[in-house]
Amino acid sequence: MTTAPVTPYRSQAAAGRESFWHLVHAEWTKFRTVRGWMITMIVAIMAVTAFVFLATNVSSSCSGSACPAPPAGPGGEPVTDAFYFAHQPLTGNGTITVQLTSLTGQVAVGPSQTVPGLQPWSKAGIIIKQNTSQGSAYAAMMVTGSHGVRMQWDYVNDTPGLTGSMSASSPRWLRLVRTGDTITGYDSADGTHWTLAGTATLPGLTSIVQAGLFAAAPSNGNTATATGVFRHIGLSWTATRWTGTNVGGSGPNGVPQPGTLRQSADAITVTGSGDITPLAGDGSVLSLQRALAGTPIGLIPLIVVGAMFITTEYRRGLIRVSLTASPNRGRLLAAKAVMIATVSFVTGLIAATLAVAVGARTLARTGVPLWPVPALTLARMLVGTAALLAVAAVLALAIGTVLRRSAAAVAAAIVVIFVPYLLALVPPLVGRGVLARGGFAGGGLSLIAREWLLRITPAAGFSAQQVVPRFSQVADAFYSPNWGYYPLAPWAGFAVECAWAAAALALAFYLLRRRDA
Amino acid sequence: MSLTARVSPSPHPVVQALHAEWTKLRTVAGPAWLLAGVIALTVAVGTVAAGAAQCPSAACGIDPAKVSFTGLYLGQAAVAVAGVLAVGNEYSAGMIKLSLIAVPRRLTWFFAKAAVLTVPVLIASALAVAGSALAGWLILPGHGFTPVHGYASLITGTDIRAAVGAVLYLTLIALLSLGIATAVRDSAVAIGLVLGLLYLFPIIASLVSDATLARRLQQIGLLSAGLDVQATIGVKTLPLTPWQGLSVVALWTAGALLLGAFALKFRDA
Numbered sequence: 201m202t203t204a205p206v207t208p209y210r211s212q213a214a215a216g217r218e219s220f221w222h223l224v225h226a227e228w229t230k231f232r233t234v235r236g237w238m239i240t241m242i243v244a245i246m247a248v249t250a251f252v253f254l255a256t257n258v259s260s261s262c263s264g265s266a267c268p269a270p271p272a273g274p275g276g277e278p279v280t281d282a283f284y285f286a287h288q289p290l291t292g293n294g295t296i297t298v299q300l301t302s303l304t305g306q307v308a309v310g311p312s313q314t315v316p317g318l319q320p321w322s323k324a325g326i327i328i329k330q331n332t333s334q335g336s337a338y339a340a341m342m343v344t345g346s347h348g349v350r351m352q353w354d355y356v357n358d359t360p361g362l363t364g365s366m367s368a369s370s371p372r373w374l375r376l377v378r379t380g381d382t383i384t385g386y387d388s389a390d391g392t393h394w395t396l397a398g399t400a401t402l403p404g405l406t407s408i409v410q411a412g413l414f415a416a417a418p419s420n421g422n423t424a425t426a427t428g429v430f431r432h433i434g435l436s437w438t439a440t441r442w443t444g445t446n447v448g449g450s451g452p453n454g455v456p457q458p459g460t461l462r463q464s465a466d467a468i469t470v471t472g473s474g475d476i477t478p479l480a481g482d483g484s485v486l487s488l489q490r491a492l493a494g495t496p497i498g499l500i501p502l503i504v505v506g507a508m509f510i511t512t513e514y515r516r517g518l519i520r521v522s523l524t525a526s527p528n529r530g531r532l533l534a535a536k537a538v539m540i541a542t543v544s545f546v547t548g549l550i551a552a553t554l555a556v557a558v559g560a561r562t563l564a565r566t567g568v569p570l571w572p573v574p575a576l577t578l579a580r581m582l583v584g585t586a587a588l589l590a591v592a593a594v595l596a597l598a599i600g601t602v603l604r605r606s607a608a609a610v611a612a613a614i615v616v617i618f619v620p621y622l623l624a625l626v627p628p629l630v631g632r633g634v635l636a637r638g639g640f641a642g643g644g645l646s647l648i649a650r651e652w653l654l655r656i657t658p659a660a661g662f663s664a665q666q667v668v669p670r671f672s673q674v675a676d677a678f679y680s681p682n683w684g685y686y687p688l689a690p691w692a693g694f695a696v697e698c699a700w701a702a703a704a705l706a707l708a709f710y711l712l713r714r715r716d717a
Numbered sequence: 718m719s720l721t722a723r724v725s726p727s728p729h730p731v732v733q734a735l736h737a738e739w740t741k742l743r744t745v746a747g748p749a750w751l752l753a754g755v756i757a758l759t760v761a762v763g764t765v766a767a768g769a770a771q772c773p774s775a776a777c778g779i780d781p782a783k784v785s786f787t788g789l790y791l792g793q794a795a796v797a798v799a800g801v802l803a804v805g806n807e808y809s810a811g812m813i814k815l816s817l818i819a820v821p822r823r824l825t826w827f828f829a830k831a832a833v834l835t836v837p838v839l840i841a842s843a844l845a846v847a848g849s850a851l852a853g854w855l856i857l858p859g860h861g862f863t864p865v866h867g868y869a870s871l872i873t874g875t876d877i878r879a880a881v882g883a884v885l886y887l888t889l890i891a892l893l894s895l896g897i898a899t900a901v902r903d904s905a906v907a908i909g910l911v912l913g914l915l916y917l918f919p920i921i922a923s924l925v926s927d928a929t930l931a932r933r934l935q936q937i938g939l940l941s942a943g944l945d946v947q948a949t950i951g952v953k954t955l956p957l958t959p960w961q962g963l964s965v966v967a968l969w970t971a972g973a974l975l976l977g978a979f980a981l982k983f984r985d986a
Contacts, residue, residue: 254925493924497917504909511905515809606905607805611798614912619790622916625923649769682923 223526223535231539237505241547244498248551249558251494256562270453270479271335272569273355274402278479280418281334281355282448284459284472285327287412288440290378296326296411297375297434299391300343301368301467308423308457317424318345321675322417324428324470326374328383329410330402332445334453338476339383339400340414341374343428349374350673351385353400355478358673361387361397371431381405391432411435412442415459415472418675423456427471448474478671480678480685487571488578489667489684491559492585496621498551502544502589503617506596507609509540514604519717529712533601537594537705544593548586556582571668584664584690591694591701592617595658598704602711616700620657624650624681647680651687658700662686663693734820734829742803742833751799752841755887756848759792763849764856772861772868781862782879782949785853789883789947792845793940796838796887797911800894803834804977805904823981831895831974835888842887846880875949882946882963889963890915890939893970899977914969915940932956939969 231237273279290296305318325342339353341361349361349372366372373388381404385397413433417426444461448454459472513519526532556578563570573581596613603609654660663686670679679685686693728736742748766787772779807813820826854872862868890911898907918938922931935941935956945955945962952959 251921251924254921254927254930496920500909500913500917504905508905606809606903607798607801607908610905610908611794611912614909614916615791615794618912618916619794622920623787623790625920646769646771649766 220531220535223531224538226525227535227539231509231543237508240501240505241543244501244547245551245554247501248492248494248498249554251497252491252555252559252562255490255493256559256566268452269566269568271448273335273478274337275354275356276569276572277356278569278571279335279355280453280475280477280479281336282446282453282455282474283414283416283476284455284461284470284474285329285332285410285412285414285445285447286442286461286468286470287329287332287410287445288435288442289408290328290411290437291408293377293379293436294411295375295377295434295436296328297373297432298326298413298430299371299373299432300324300366300428301371301431302429303343303345303366303426305345305417305424305426314425318426319417319424319675320344320346321475321673322424322426323350323476324415324426324430324472325413326376327412327414328376328378330405332410332447334448337402337405339376339385339402340476341376341385341387341397342414343372343374345426347673349387349397351398351400352476352673353383353398354402355476356671357398357400358671359398361385361395362389373432376411378409378411413468413470414476415470416474416476417472418475418477418678419456419473423473425457425459425471425473427469430468430470431466433468442468446472477674478668480668480671480674480683487667487684488556488560488563488573489581489665490563491555492552492581492665494555495552495585495589495662495665496618498548499589499592499618500614502547502593503596503613504610506540506544506593507600507613508606509536509597510600511604511606511609514717515606523717530709533705533709533712537597540593540597541590545586545590548589549582552582552585573667577667580690581665581667584694588661588664588694588697591661591697592658595697595701595704598701598708601708602704617658620653621659621662624653624659650681654681654693655687656696658697660686660688660693661697663688664690666690730820730822731825731829734825735833737816737819738826738829738833742837747802747806748799748837751795751802752837755792755795755799755841756845758795759786759788759845760848760852762788762791764788764852767853767856767860770857770860770862772857772863772866779862780948780950781853781857781868782850782876782947783944784857785849786846786879786883786947788845788849789887793887793890793915794912796842796891797894797915798908799838800834800891801898801904801907801911803830803895804898805902805907808902809904824978827899827978827981831892834891834895838891839884839888842884845887846883850876850880873949875952878959879947879949882943882959885963886943886946886966889966889970890943893939893966893973896970896973896975896977900973900980937965939966942966 270278271281303318303322303324304316305322306314307317308314322345323342325340327338327340329338330336337354341349341351343349343366348363350358351361352358362372370389373391375386375394377384381402383400383402386394387397388394413430415426415428417424442461442463444459446455446458450458455472455474457473459470462469513522522532523529595617599613600609603612666684666686670685688696763785766784770779770784807816816826817823894907894911897911898904901907901910918934919941922934922938922941925931925934942957942962942965945957946959948955948959957965
């Protein structure tokens with residue numbers, strides 16, 4: 201006798217519990233019902249936002265009198281525009297051609313003592329500039345200390361020309377041609393064979409501009425000067441007398457040392473200090489990034505909660521219940537990671553948005569020109585801050601899974617994430633100043649060592665907040681982590697942090713499966 | 718004049734409490750490992766930092782003591798964990814109830830706990846600092862820290878003050894952690910608070926834009942004040958004199974211990 205096969209009874213409820221999203225929901229219930237953790241999230245938001253008021257109080261950064269705001273360039277960005285300019289007016293179109301035979305430099309090492317020394321970005325050459333006021337549009341051809349011939353315009357643009365060093369026997373010929381609001385730069389080694397270096401469009405250039413010779417040398421802790429010797433000066437217009445001007449005067453944003461102009465029968469010698477670049481140095485003060493300075497303060501509570509999210513399960517024995525409910529241990533860990541990442545991301549996003557909204561207002565009130573922040577960069581700042589906090593919390597969770605003890609896990613997570621950031625920032629340099637590359641400020645690690653910490657440790661994730669791009673035509677010493685410049689590109693730095701979290705999660709996954717709970 | 722008192726001398730309750738606490742500390746593997754970790758971490762990081770340091774010219778402005786003691790940034794975290802766990806483990810395991818039945822005078826128990834923690838931490842700190850100083854002494858002269866560059870010898874009175882100050886600093890951090898852990902009764906929260914106190918002050922000080930406020934934060938911050946006592950060059954430009962710096966740390970520790978003692982005395986365990 202045969203019977204139809206009997207289908208065994210299967211519970212409908214069991215299938216539902218297996219779902220990953222039910223696990224996530226269970227973790228959310230665990231998280232939301234611990235009052236202390238919810239309060240910690242609110243504290244993190246408040247800490248980040250409240251710090252904005254301390255970090256964006258820029259006007260008092262000069263002790264005593266208020267600092268004059270730095271000049272703003274044509275794009276609205278803060279710029280350094282201080283150099284010695286030997287100029288004459290040019291009306292309409294025109295061409296200026298010179299031969300440069302020598303570029304030398306001096307560095308002040310004492311009150312009245314100087315030693316020879318040419319900075320890599322010391323420069324001398326020809327320039328066509330709207331007028332002699334700071335921040336006005338310009339285009340220039342120049343010979344630099346160790347970066348060859350360059351064409352630069354409107355502060356942020358820089359293209360290379362002839363390479364190699366210059367000497368009296370191997371001079372450099374430079375030429376600028378103005379046609380309307382377009383300026384074209386050429387260079388030549390012999391004065392007959394010319395090469396196009398670049399074409400600059402300076403929108404809104406008026407008919408009368410100032411054209412002439414210039415010299416500048418960025419200070420590298422000590423005041424530096426550059427001296428260029430110009431010969432065979434050819435002007436397409438009727439030459440008038442050269443006027444010497446220290447662009448920016450000698451005030452706080454002006455030239456470190458007034459320049460000189462010496463004319464002989466066959467040569468003009470121009471000496472100047474200062475620089476013509478996007479403003480760097482104490483850069484974080486001058487960008488909206490400053491508003492996010494409180495992120496490390498919000499990071500510590502998130503690390504504590506991230507680690508405790510699993511260690512309290514071990515302490516209370518809840519882990520056995522959790523693993524009975526979800527025997528697949530990897531999925532439990534994944535659900536916890538998804539949950540803590542989501543909560544931290546939302547917390548970070550709220551905190552960052554509030555901080556930037558408040559910071560934008562307080563920074564605007566100071567009157568200091570700010571780096572223009574495109575919408576995409578702003579979005580990357582906010583999402584990047586939230587993401588770096590979320591990944592840090594996941595890393596803390598993974599460390600907690602590996603160590604299983606609250607205190608050890610919290611301490612280890614803080615040491616791994618936070619101490620590299622601290623070591624990269626200290627010694628805190630208060631106020632304006634420039635660190636020599638490889639140099640120290642009162643002990644601690646060298647700038648090179650500090651930048652490496654921000655490349656290889658989880659603290660690299662802070663790169664996601666950087667607003668001001670690094671410009672190759674600015675000396676590296678101006679880009680210190682203290683001022684919010686990171687050695688890695690935003691997403692590259694974030695990827696380093698993610699790699700740490702992934703590695704820690706892999707170890708946590710391995711140990712969670714292998715060990716008894 | 719009673720005879721019995723000499724025949725069966727019962728130890729003073731404080732001695733008994735000290736003995737009990739010492740037995741607890743001695744018979745658990747955790748503290749020994751932690752303190753070994755303090756030494757290993759401090760010396761290893763100090764050696765790497767010394768190996769990476771270069772003094773290319775005279776007046777390069779590098780403090781050899783601070784370079785050698787870079788490991789203290791991490792070592793103090795392990796010391797803080799040791800301090801937190803000394804009390805935190807009592808609470809997390811429920812041992813505290815038993816301890817307070819055995820020693821009903823809570824402040825006696827607290828004192829014994831602190832005293833028993835101090836000795837091994839002091840020894841471990843001394844070994845960690847001595848190891849870092851030795852590494853610096855061996856490595857740094859080969860990296861330009863020579864008499865030609867203004868570093869006459871790396872063992873002067875100032876250097877000894879820096880080393881002694883660093884040892885005392887680590888010990889004070891352990892006691893501070895003990896006090897905070899007693900006040901909050903939860904290891905994870907306590908270590909978060911201690912490390913937040915330690916590491917956040919210097920970061921905040923470096924980020925506030927007001928120079929006066931930044932200097933004030935460096936004066937009252939635990940870590941920056943503790944670094945003052947480790948300085949051997951540019952002492953005159955520090956926010957505080959070296960011993961003032963250590964006093965600030967001692968004040969923080971005294972405050973935390975008082976807070977812990979107060980909470981312990983007037984609260985249910």
